[in-house]
Amino acid sequence: MIQNTKKEQIYKLLKERIEKRIYVPGSRLPKEVELSAELGVSRKTLRPALEQLAMENLIERIKGKGTFIRDAEDSRTKILVLNDEQDISNPFHYIFPGVQIGAETLNVNLELCSSPSILSQSEDKSATRILKCGFQGIIWFANNFNGNEPQLPIFRKTGLPILLPHAIRKDRNMTGFHVMGVDFRKVIEDGLRYLARQGHQRVAHIASKDMRGVTLEEYFQCVRMAGLDEDTGLLYLTDDHLHKEQVLCGIDFLMRRLEQPPSALLCFSDFFAVYVYEYCSARKIRIPDDIAVLSIGGQIGCNFMNPTLSAIDFNSMEIGRNAIRYLLEIICGKRHPVPFITSPHRIVERESTRKLIYQQKYRKGNQL
Numbered sequence: 236m237i238q239n240t241k242k243e244q245i246y247k248l249l250k251e252r253i254e255k256r257i258y259v260p261g262s263r264l265p266k267e268v269e270l271s272a273e274l275g276v277s278r279k280t281l282r283p284a285l286e287q288l289a290m291e292n293l294i295e296r297i298k299g300k301g302t303f304i305r306d307a308e309d310s311r312t313k314i315l316v317l318n319d320e321q322d323i324s325n326p327f328h329y330i331f332p333g334v335q336i337g338a339e340t341l342n343v344n345l346e347l348c349s350s351p352s353i354l355s356q357s358e359d360k361s362a363t364r365i366l367k368c369g370f371q372g373i374i375w376f377a378n379n380f381n382g383n384e385p386q387l388p389i390f391r392k393t394g395l396p397i398l399l400p401h402a403i404r405k406d407r408n409m410t411g412f413h414v415m416g417v418d419f420r421k422v423i424e425d426g427l428r429y430l431a432r433q434g435h436q437r438v439a440h441i442a443s444k445d446m447r448g449v450t451l452e453e454y455f456q457c458v459r460m461a462g463l464d465e466d467t468g469l470l471y472l473t474d475d476h477l478h479k480e481q482v483l484c485g486i487d488f489l490m491r492r493l494e495q496p497p498s499a500l501l502c503f504s505d506f507f508a509v510y511v512y513e514y515c516s517a518r519k520i521r522i523p524d525d526i527a528v529l530s531i532g533g534q535i536g537c538n539f540m541n542p543t544l545s546a547i548d549f550n551s552m553e554i555g556r557n558a559i560r561y562l563l564e565i566i567c568g569k570r571h572p573v574p575f576i577t578s579p580h581r582i583v584e585r586e587s588t589r590k591l592i593y594q595q596k597y598r599k600g601n602q603l
Contacts (some may be wrong), residue, residue: 240552245276246284253293261304290567291342303596312563318376319350319385326401326508327376327533327550333555334374334400338589339558341563346370354385370395372562377385378402378416379445380409396565401499403448404575405588409466409553413565415558415576417549419447423454423578424503426529426547427580435499435527439469441482441511444504446472450560482510490520499527503587505535508544528587542586554578 239247252258264270286304288294292310296302316334318327338345348369353361365373372395377384379402387410390397396413423440428440438458447455453468458465469501471485490496496550502508508530515522522528522542530537535550557578564570 241276241280242283243273245280248274249284249288249303249425249571250291250293253288258304260304260516262304263300264302264304266301277334284367286569290352290563292567293342311342312371312566313344313346314338314559314562315365315368315370315373316345316347316376317350317353317373318347322378325376326534329551330376330401330555330558333552333557334559335555336552337556337559340513343466343563344561347372350386351510353389358389358392361389361513365393366397366503367387374558374562375412376401376404380406382409387584387603389602396562398502398558398562398565400554401483401578405448407574412574413561413572414574415554415561417490418581420449420457421452422531423449423501424457424460425582426531427457427463430499430529430588431463431501432499433527433588434464434496437466437469438501439471439497440501440503441471441473441485441507444474446503469497482507483514486511486514490514490518490526493587494532497526499529502528502530505537505544506531506533509535509540512540512544523587523589529582532600533583537583538547540587545585545588547580548583549578549580584603 245378249258251557256363258264267278267281267285271278274281283425285294285296289296292312293305295305315554316331318331319327321382335345337343341518342367345442355361356364364367368394369466373390373393374389375386375397377399380387389579394570397410398415399406399412400415402414402416403419404414405415406412406416427438438461440454454470455465469489471489486500500511509527510521511526511528514520515526520526528544530546533546534551536544537544561570561576565572
């Protein structure tokens with residue numbers, strides 16, 4: 236069990252007193268020196284807790300007058316959440332639960348909306364409506380912008396801070412908004428290096444043509460850095476990442492039409508991996524004995540696949556919680572704009588890659 240720091244303990248204690256109305260709304264907190272003495276901590280430990288409570292609008296610090304308790308319900312920060320895509324691969328489905336948890340924790344009120352509502356009137360009227368509703372920031376689940384999206388001028392006219400929680404680097408230049416996202420070049424590099432360490436030399440990658448902003452040159456740089464076979468035929472790009480037949484066609488090309496098939500496959504998404512499993516099952520190709528499979532995303536219940544699916548995991552829940560925190564910090568002026576807020580990733584090893592290596596070692600041991 237992770238032990239909370241003293242600063243976190245003080246923050247939680249004060250927040251609990253506010254929520255239980257031990258500190259009555261409108262009342263003034265004791266001065267810092269008095270409150271720190273009462274709680275048995277230094278002012279250095281107390282101040283971060285007060286700053287966090289102020290960011291959540293639970294207290295109001297008025298210069299020369301003191302720190303006052305605000306009503307937790309009436310003071311909630313209002314954030315508009317815009318999402319349009321409904322297909323199952325849309326990151327919204329995996330990230331939004333984390334957004335909800337973060338909002339509840341940080342005293343934030345969320346309101347969901349879709350583009351038809353935003354675009355139902357003129358740009359000026361829509362922007363004015365957003366402001367009149369009291370929204371203080373916007374989370375927009377969208378990426379791969381071309382700069383012509385009709386929502387862009389509306390949101391710009393509001394002047395509100397806007398966060399794209401799962402986007403790519405170029406979206407910052409296209410929109411001017413705050414952008415969070417995974418470093419996909421690093422994701423691919425880490426995935427290829429992992430498979431190389433597992434003993435694979437011919438590693439294929441099946442992806443959509445945009446490759447999430449990674450260029451062909453960057454991809455093959457990653458291949459070379461991992462010391463893998465640079466055969467260009469090992470990279471197969473589809474026009475549509477949701478078109479099952481295109482993906483199956485790509486898998487068939489990699490498995491049957493290359494002179495030497497790959498021993499491992501890096502999949503653009505979990506949904507590509509699902510099609511790989513379907514293809515292999517139909518053709519009696521064993522995972523991982525005949526082909527190791529590593530997915531990018533880790534969002535679809537990898538432990539329920541047979542064999543369990545190894546994945547480069549984005550930790551969608553954490554992305555959601557961080558999105559709320561980052562936007563709140565931007566609203567409160569605690570976070571300076573940066574070109575790109577990188578969301579961490581990690582490789583979660585399961586049977587689809589690990590078992591093959593164990594079998595190879597076992598076989599070598601038997602040969603000895």
